[in-house]
Amino acid sequence: MMQKYKHMLQDREDAAKKLIDIMPMQKFKEEEWHIVAVSKGGLELGRHLKQKLKNPLEILFLEAIMAPHNNECEVARVSETEEIVLNESLINAFEIQYDYIYGEAHRKHEEDILSSIYQYRKGRPFPSMQNRVILLVDEGSETGTKFMTALKTVLNQKPKAVYIAVPVLPRDVLEVLETFVDDIFFLYDIDDYVETDLYYKNLEKIDDEAIENILEENR
Incomplete structure (x- = not known):
């Protein structure tokens, strides 16, 4: 197949x-x-x-949030407007705290997404x-x-x-x-x-x- x-x-x-x-x-x-x-x-x-x-034509910057002890396993994703989508079943299976997810989402936004916006869009926000x-x-x-x-x-x-x-x-x-x-x-x-x-x-x-x-x- x-x-x-x-x-x-x-x-x-x-x-x-x-x-x-x-x-x-x-x-x-x-x-x-x-x-x-x-x-x-x-x-x-x-x-x-x-x-x-x-x-x-535009790009929307997104970053994956990985499980605490497994950097191969994506448990959520955050967008440049700080919208978050959660994989509830994985979060529950690994007993991940929501505080961890929201903390990581904030960190990824500050460190990765904002630098992408400055680098690729010269600081312009998503229209x-x-x-x-x-x-x-x-x-x-x-x-x-x-x-x-x-x-x-x-x-x-x-x-x-x-x-x-x-x-x-x-x-x-x-x-x-x-x-x-x-x-x-x-x-x-x-x-x-x-x-x-x-x-x-x-x-x-x-x-x-x-x-x-x-x-x-x-x-």
Whole structure:
């Protein structure tokens, strides 16, 4: 089963082209959907999705909060507007105190997110999405927490509509996300999802300069 999906996408550009085929691009253009990437890879994908169109492209900075004694295990995530999404079942299973989560969320916001905002956006805050049509994008989704944290952030700002575009994601994550958005554009929903880079032949790490350039182009 795993072999079936291995390297089925060349790279982010290939994934974007295939998403464009299934997206309502006329609506995307006319309603001037705001593309909001939920990761650095998502920003690169968003750049290919937008092509030469005038749609605004932005990144929402998020940081994972790990379990106290296991830095591989994500138990929550915080956004740059300090929205937090918790993985209740893991928090309960590990008997993690909520004080720890909120303390870590504050620390990650102060240390990591604020420095990203200054580095990549020259200190500009995330723009208001009130009454806008939003397209959240990422190159893949393993647990759905990036999208859930981004959704919590943008829904608080009272947008007109929210869509998601993601080339690959687990089937159970798709089912959860579908209940929160107007529509999801995806290429593959996979039962036994492993990790996103398995599904791409080439998923290059995106360097700081590339991120700064993409955001600069879109200002």
